[in-house]
Amino acid sequence: MRVALLGGVYNNYLALEAACEDARARGCAKIYCLGDLGAFGPHPDKVFPILQEYGVECVQGNYDNSVGNNREDCQCGYTDPTDNHYAHLSYQYTLANTSPDNRRYLASLRSEIRFTVDNRRVLLCHGSPRRVNEFMWESTSPTHLLERFCDDYDADIIAVTHTGLHWQRALSDGRWFVNVGCIGRPANDGATHVWYTILDTAQPEPVTFVPLAYDHERLAQEMEAERIPSEFIETIRTGYWTTCLEILPAKERKRGIC
Amino acid sequence: MSDRTRNTPEMSQSAASRRVAKVGLDSLDNLWFQVGGTLCNLACEHCFISCSPQNDKFKMMSLAQIQPYLDEAVVLGVKEFYFTGGEPFLNDEIFDILEATLAIGPATVLTNGTIITNRRARELARLEANSIYSLEIRVSLDGFDEPSNDRLRGKGSFKLALNGITRLVEQGMLPILTAVQTWSEAEHERMLAGFKQLLADIGYTRPRFKIIPALDLGAYQQNKIGPAVTEYVTEEMLEDFDRSQLICSNSRMVTNSGVHVCPILIDYPDSRMGESLKATTGEYRLRHPACYTCYLSGAICSNFSSGGQSER
Ligand code: SF4
Ligand code: SF4
Ligand SMILES: [Fe+2]
Numbered sequence: 001m002r003v004a005l006l007g008g009v010y011n012n013y014l015a016l017e018a019a020c021e022d023a024r025a026r027g028c029a030k031i032y033c034l035g036d037l038g039a040f041g042p043h044p045d046k047v048f049p050i051l052q053e054y055g056v057e058c059v060q061g062n063y064d065n066s067v068g069n070n071r072e073d074c075q076c077g078y079t080d081p082t083d084n085h086y087a088h089l090s091y092q093y094t095l096a097n098t099s100p101d102n103r104r105y106l107a108s109l110r111s112e113i114r115f116t117v118d119n120r121r122v123l124l125c126h127g128s129p130r131r132v133n134e135f136m137w138e139s140t141s142p143t144h145l146l147e148r149f150c151d152d153y154d155a156d157i158i159a160v161t162h163t164g165l166h167w168q169r170a171l172s173d174g175r176w177f178v179n180v181g182c183i184g185r186p187a188n189d190g191a192t193h194v195w196y197t198i199l200d201t202a203q204p205e206p207v208t209f210v211p212l213a214y215d216h217e218r219l220a221q222e223m224e225a226e227r228i229p230s231e232f233i234e235t236i237r238t239g240y241w242t243t244c245l246e247i248l249p250a251k252e253r254k255r256g257i258c
Numbered sequence: 259m260s261d262r263t264r265n266t267p268e269m270s271q272s273a274a275s276r277r278v279a280k281v282g283l284d285s286l287d288n289l290w291f292q293v294g295g296t297l298c299n300l301a302c303e304h305c306f307i308s309c310s311p312q313n314d315k316f317k318m319m320s321l322a323q324i325q326p327y328l329d330e331a332v333v334l335g336v337k338e339f340y341f342t343g344g345e346p347f348l349n350d351e352i353f354d355i356l357e358a359t360l361a362i363g364p365a366t367v368l369t370n371g372t373i374i375t376n377r378r379a380r381e382l383a384r385l386e387a388n389s390i391y392s393l394e395i396r397v398s399l400d401g402f403d404e405p406s407n408d409r410l411r412g413k414g415s416f417k418l419a420l421n422g423i424t425r426l427v428e429q430g431m432l433p434i435l436t437a438v439q440t441w442s443e444a445e446h447e448r449m450l451a452g453f454k455q456l457l458a459d460i461g462y463t464r465p466r467f468k469i470i471p472a473l474d475l476g477a478y479q480q481n482k483i484g485p486a487v488t489e490y491v492t493e494e495m496l497e498d499f500d501r502s503q504l505i506c507s508n509s510r511m512v513t514n515s516g517v518h519v520c521p522i523l524i525d526y527p528d529s530r531m532g533e534s535l536k537a538t539t540g541e542y543r544l545r546h547p548a549c550y551t552c553y554l555s556g557a558i559c560s561n562f563s564s565g566g567q568s569e570r
Contacts, residue, residue: 080467130285139392140338142363148335246466249364249392250432258464 001117004028005124005197007161008061010184011041011094012194013050018214019183019196020054026210028198032113034161034180035061035126037106038094039074040232041184042222048102060109061126061162062133066091067098068107077133080246087244089229114155118201120174123155127162136160136179138167139251146177157206159199164188164241165252166195168207178207185232186239188248188256192216193239274494280541281496284507287337289327289535290521292513293319293355294343300370302411304400304438307525309344316524317514318349321358327512330535332362342368342521353381360389368436371397372415374422383429395433396468397423400440402452420460427462434466491544491553504552510538522548 004023009016023031033056038044044067051058060068062075074091078084098106111132113124128134129149146169149158157176165188166181180197181187187195191211198208220236231242240257241248248256295316298309307316331339339359346352346367359365374382374397386393399419401407407416426433435457441449450467457465501507511518516530517538523529523546531538544553 081469137392139390140364142332142335142337142391144332144362145335145337250386250394251392253432253466254430 001030001202002026002028002198002200004031005159005178005180005199006031006033006056006183007166007180007196008036008039008063008164008182008184009033009047010036010039010182011044011047012184012214012219013041013043013046014216014219015183015194015212015214016047016050019194019212020050020056022210022212023196023198024054026198031056032124033058034124034159035059035109035132036063036161036182036184037061038063038067038090038098039184040090040223040228040235041219042226042228044094044098045102048105057113058109059113059124059126060106060111060132063091063094064106064109065132067095068103068105068109070095070103075133076244077127077135078244078247083244083246086229086231090232093226093228120156120201120206121154122157122159122199122201123153124159126160128160129153129155129158133162135163135247137163137165137249137252138169138179139249141169141177143169143171147171147175149177150175157199157201159197166197166209168209170205174204176206181209183212185235185241188239188241188252190239190257192237272494274497275492277493278543278545279491279493279496280543281501281504281506282541283510283539284502286331286334286508286510286535286539288340288505288509289331289336289338290340290342290509290511291319291324291327291355292316292343292511292521292524293324293341293352294346294349295319295514296344297348298343298345298370299348299373300345300412300415302400304410306522316344318344319355319512319514321351321354323514324355324512325358327517327535328358328362334535336363339363339365340368340521341365345370345373347373347378353385356382356385356393357388360385360391360393364391364393366394366396368396368398369422370411370415370419371399371422371433372418374425376425376428379422379425379429379431382426383431386431393431395426395431396436397426397433398436399453400437402449402456420456423457423462424460427460432464432466433462434468436468436470438470489547489550491549495553499553504544506542506544510535522552 037047066074126132159178164182168178181195183194193211193213220233223233295318296309296313301310400410404416505520511521518524518529519542
């Protein structure tokens with residue numbers, strides 16, 4: 001079975017709509033979102049009707065848990081003060097602009113989704129199977145730990161998001177770990193497109209990363225109109241991250257320019 | 259590290275307010291190696307385990323000593339590996355050790371930066387390029403000019419450390435400058451700007467920083483925990499406390515004499531929990547004044563556990 005896995009949406013409803021259309025066109029039977037519907041972008045409430053329209057099933061991310069339960073901060077897990085400053089700005093904006101109904105929906109989401117198809121047990125979660133805000137970067141995730149996750153959490157394929165950068169690793173016995181990246185902002189690689197993931201459980205190598213162009217200029221203009229910090233808008237226009245960089249490990253940081 | 263606030267003794271009825279808290283290992287995420295022992299080419303005034311060229315209380319570790327722990331770490335699911343001392347680059351086997359580590363996971367080296375030559379910088383860059391995992395180099399400075407740094411770290415150390423950072427940057431590495439915040443909040447922006455300028459001057463235009471909060475002697479007063487009756491951590495104090503803030507809930511420290519509960523306490527003989535990692539997954543009693551400080555200034559610990567670390 002072919003399904004689409006979307007990472008953090010971060011209020012980027014334009015990318016969300018483009019991804020859902022693209023996934024349908026490519027024959028995906030179902031669309032899943034791995035959580036973090038809100039963050040950097042404009043108009044949080046525009047995300048929810050699209051989820052409904054395309055029947056997207058969502059995992060609860062740290063952001064969703066925070067917004068849904070009216071918590072003080074986004075629980076993103078940043079440790080640098082500047083990172084936290086920016087994280088807080090977008091959190092305040094998202095919290096203030098998400099309707100009570102949508103907040104209730106966010107609070108109701110599950111922390112993981114499981115299904116078995118083609119004899120493979122698939123586990124979708126947000127940060128890692130053990131913690132909603134664990135950062136799973138390619139260059140700091142030892143293979144032995146990923147194997148252990150599969151053992152401990154009874155899964156053959158584990159998919160996560162939370163970091164915003166996509167990568168995958170083949171494990172023993174045909175098992176697989178994938179970070180699906182995010183559709184909310186570009187992958188710090190100088191390109192304006194974002195990435196989502198197609199999982200085809202019938203294939204021995206089940207993961208395909210799909211670059212997705214969307215109307216990023218329109219998003220940037222709407223962000224400007226909403227007076228969202230220019231640092232976030234720059235990222236949408238340049239493809240490079242300008243905030244929340246301190247959590248990037250050396251290898252991932254080198255790929256960007258900031 | 260073990261400054262305490264003098265508290266007025268107070269009688270308490272609850273047993274939990276008197277019993278020493280115990281913290282077990284939730285998962286062994288971070289494995290530390292005292293790879294340089296207590297030997298260092300510097301002898302900083304604030305070094306809390308008093309490293310120096312003469313202090314060999316803890317010996318340097320060889321790859322043969324470290325390898326069994328790496329093997330065990332794979333079984334236990336360790337996520338990150340940290341190498342400290344003393345000065346790790348005084349250890350002749352450090353590159354072999356890092357190579358063996360980078361074959362299984364990410365590595366971070368805490369160094370004073372003063373002996374990073376061209377050859378060493380090249381070797382580090384090569385090791386990282388050959389691995390899928392990150393190799394982080396954290397270089398400690400105490401100020402952005404010679405007087406403020408050398409006052410604490412010794413004459414000439416500023417120039418040498420800066421030279422080391424330059425060598426790393428030339429090799430395309432992105433070293434992390436680590437400093438303990440010995441300045442006030444009001445001065446913070448100015449200090450940060452000073453460090454940035456210093457690094458820009460040597461061609462490092464996208465620097466990375468880890469500013470470690472200094473132990474705040476007033477932390478006790480600002481803390482909302484109410485008056486404590488002890489100078490150790492009690493069960494009651496941990497009741498609504500996020501234990502993951504404590505390094506001992508997710509880390510262990512390996513030295514040449516065995517496995518210790520955390521990197522902070524290695525000077526205390528009872529911090530040694532056993533010979534193998536497996537033998538040290540049990541609970542540790544937070545009986546030390548240092549634990550109390552650690553508990554009060556959770557930020558330091560969270561810096562540790564997320565990869566940041568103050569040098570000893
Ligand atoms: S603080 Fe670091 S550089 Fe200074 S003596 Fe201690 S180990 Fe050496
Ligand atoms: S010093 Fe801190 S990390 Fe070490 S055992 Fe005590 S509380 Fe735990
Ligand atoms: Fe997240």
